[in-house]
Amino acid sequence: MVTIISTMETQVSNGPSGTSMPNGPVISTNGSTDDSKTNLIVNYLPQNMTQEEFKSLFGSIGEIESCKLVRDKITGQSLGYGFVNYVDPNDADKAINTLNGLKLQTKTIKVSYARPSSASIRDANLYVSGLPKTMSQKDMEQLFSQYGRIITSRILVDQVTAGISRGVGFIRFDKRNEAEEAIKGLNGQKPLGAAEPITVKFANNPSQKTGQALLTQLYQTAARRYTGPLHHQTQRFSVIPSLGKGPDPNNSSKPM
């Protein structure tokens, strides 16, 4: 069977066995380059970090084969994450050990192995609401883990009373179909012992929070603000265009 080849690769990934790694790209037995031990994804980078700063930070660990700070196609703004592919798997490992958790400005960066890029891992992020306030992040993970591998999870907390759950959170699965199954199985269901059912749906894509979505949001907030008597309606609408002429939206859209 041909699949034995990949089995051998998996065994190698369990760790270097005393001998030092060759200095060069890892070539798997089928001849294609294997990035799984050299390619990293870096998340939660400060918004203002440049490609050059990104490269020099990770280049301080070892020789980089390639790296890229991911940016918005249209605006060119950093999306706050990037990829680093090292020449030597040992350096990738070292980067995780020394740079993961590093605090840069207000951020704490996360450094981990990148998964092979494919459509099946995209849009696997869920938004959950109606959670019991007593439910911890661990409880939530336990509830969702029956549907697949969880990559990240978070429960939002009240800013004022710092620490008290707002009953809403996010769960990112490894695969999109796992997220779909979790929606099917948990949306509208009551967790064990809970009084209210929870809502589980796909999270909004942050990139959609530009253009049209921002406009609708603007109109919605404007509409909510002016719930006075009907005869003031003409006055309300005269207010809305002036909201659009505010300061540069590119600059004011940072909630920090």
Next chain:
DNA sequence: TGTGAGCGT
């Protein structure tokens, strides 16, 4: 209604 923009030309 909403995360610390999680898979890239």
